[in-house]
Amino acid sequence: MNDSFETIAEKLLEGDRIYLFPHENPDGDAIGSTAALCSMLRDMGKDCLVLIDEKLPDNLAFMDDDMFVIPDGDIEAPDISVAVDCSEITRFPKLMDIFKKAKTTICIDHHVTDNMPCDYNYIDPKAAAAGELIFLLMKTMDHKPTKREAEALFAAIDTDTGNFLYSNTTKQSHEIVCELYDSGIDVPSVGIELYETVAPEKNRLEVMALSQMSLFHDGKIALTVITQQMLEETGAKMSDAELVVAKLRTIKGVEIAIVLKERGPEKIFASMRAKSTANVRDIATAFGGGGHIKAAGCTMYMPLHEAVEQIIAKAEEVLGD
Ligand SMILES: [Mn+2]
Numbered sequence: 001m002n003d004s005f006e007t008i009a010e011k012l013l014e015g016d017r018i019y020l021f022p023h024e025n026p027d028g029d030a031i032g033s034t035a036a037l038c039s040m041l042r043d044m045g046k047d048c049l050v051l052i053d054e055k056l057p058d059n060l061a062f063m064d065d066d067m068f069v070i071p072d073g074d075i076e077a078p079d080i081s082v083a084v085d086c087s088e089i090t091r092f093p094k095l096m097d098i099f100k101k102a103k104t105t106i107c108i109d110h111h112v113t114d115n116m117p118c119d120y121n122y123i124d125p126k127a128a129a130a131g132e133l134i135f136l137l138m139k140t141m142d143h144k145p146t147k148r149e150a151e152a153l154f155a156a157i158d159t160d161t162g163n164f165l166y167s168n169t170t171k172q173s174h175e176i177v178c179e180l181y182d183s184g185i186d187v188p189s190v191g192i193e194l195y196e197t198v199a200p201e202k203n204r205l206e207v208m209a210l211s212q213m214s215l216f217h218d219g220k221i222a223l224t225v226i227t228q229q230m231l232e233e234t235g236a237k238m239s240d241a242e243l244v245v246a247k248l249r250t251i252k253g254v255e256i257a258i259v260l261k262e263r264g265p266e267k268i269f270a271s272m273r274a275k276s277t278a279n280v281r282d283i284a285t286a287f288g289g290g291g292h293i294k295a296a297g298c299t300m301y302m303p304l305h306e307a308v309e310q311i312i313a314k315a316e317e318v319l320g321d
Contacts, residue, residue, distance in 0.1 A: 003120045005140035011104055011120055012041065015079035020050040021099055023086035025239065028060060028159025028194060030085040033108075033130040035063040035152040037084065040143050042067075051075075053094040057239075062193040063152045077101035085130035087113040087123055108133050128168040131156025135176050150183035151190050159194065205236035209244045209259070215251075221315050222248040223258040225304060238263070249273045256280060256315050260300075260307055268300045268307040283314045 012018065020038055022030030034050040041048040050068045055061075069075075081102035083089060087109040089096050099105065105118035110127040127133050131153045138145055145153060157177060161169040205226070213224040226241045238261055248257035255278045261269040270287070272280035274294045281296040287310075289298020300307040 001116075002122050002124070005122060005137050008106055008108070008120050008122055008137065009141045011106060012046075012080065012082075013044070015104065016047055017076065017078045018046050018048045018080045018082065019078040019098065019102070020048065020082045020084055021086075021089075021092050021095055022050065022052065022084055023091035024053055024093065026052065026057070026060070027085075029129045029131055029156040031056065031060040031063055031068075032152040032154075032156030032159070033084050033134045035065065035067060036131070036145060036149040036156070037082070037108075037134050037137070038067040039065065039146065039149045039152070040138055040141070043143070043146075051092075051095050051098060053092065058199060059194050059197045060155075062190075063155065065148065071095070071098060080104045080106060081118075082106045082108065083118065084108050084134070085110070087111055087115055087117055087121075089117060108137065126170070128166075128170060128173045129157045129160035131160070132172060132176055135179070145180065145183045147184045147186075150180040150185045154180050154185050154187065155190055155194055158190070199236075199240070201234050201236040202240035204234040205230060205240050206244055206247065208234060209241060210247060213248060215254070216312050217316050217319060219251075219253040220255040220319055221258065221312065222251055222254045222256070223260070223308065223312065224248060225260045225262065225308070227262045227304070245271045245273050249275055255319060256283075258311055258315065260304065260311070262304055263299075266301055266303055268302065268304055269297060270300060270307070270311055271297050278319060280315075280318075282318050283311065286314050287311070 018041055020034040022034045038048045038050050051071050052068050056064060056068055081099045087107055089099050107118040107121045109123045110125055110130050112125045135153050157173055161173055208230055209224045209226055213222055215222055245257050245259040255275050257273045259271045263269050272283060274280045279293045281291050281293050284291050284296035284298040287298040287300050291297055
């Protein structure tokens with residue numbers, strides 16, 4: 001059972017030192033939600049920080065405002081820890097110990113879970129983004145978002161809804177954004193920060209991966225690979241390949257998109273997306289992985305060429321005729 005925003009607001013006001021915890025490999029929602037919440041709590045006189053385990057991705061760094069900190073060993077224990085955009089503390093493994101030191105723990109999330117991990121929880125899988133929930137919490141606390149906070153919340157909702165195109169987008173998503181306009185958000189500048197600050201090596205890796213793509217099963221399956229050698233050649237990191245699978249899915253007629261990432265000689269991570277009717281979770285679970293129907297992944301402990309063969313065979317089986 002969820003606690004109310006009123007209860008969560010009351011608890012937040014009881015603490016002085018409050019740390020916020022987005023999930024590792026944070027996305028726009030994790031960073032936008034925590035940036036907005038941290039800014040509001042600071043405005044209310046709280047000693048608030050957002051703890052992360054590595055530097056912010058380039059396209060999210062515009063939301064920093066001196067709130068995001070990679071803690072060292074002797075950071076003081078918080079009164080309150082808040083997990084945002086994740087409902088399992090294993091989603092920030094390097095910071096779990098600091099999280100647990102708080103007298104009170106709170107979770108605000110929108111992922112489907114059976115888990116109520118904290119002392120106080122607000123988990124709503126119908127919300128398109130954690131940013132929507134932070135907005136509603138702010139409303140409960142009679143706090144009108146500042147321009148910076150509103151832009152962080154816009155970034156949160158825009159990224160998690162795929163620019164308001166994914167099936168999680170609701171009337172509420174748009175209504176909240178309407179209200180964010182009242183705080184004076186500059187949408188084109190946020191768009192440039194989020195989507196037009198790509199490092200050249202990331203683009204080079206994407207181009208290389210897309211140009212090596214193969215189609216199978218009458219063009220219904222698209223597959224490409226990211227090898228360690230490709231990373232060396234382009235100077236990119238494996239995380240720079242995150243959008244490749246979505247780009248494969250945009251190809252006309254493609255129902256299943258697969259990107260095989262070579263993490264080690266016999267350790268291949270498969271990232272998969274389905275377009276309309278296919279179910280990639282069934283492919284992922286066949287290899288011990290998991291995820292959602294339209295987005296799933298698994299690790300395959302075998303050489304790359306074998307992983308290609310096995311995953312294509314499974315994908316063909318899942319697609320049927
Ligand atoms: Mn999210």
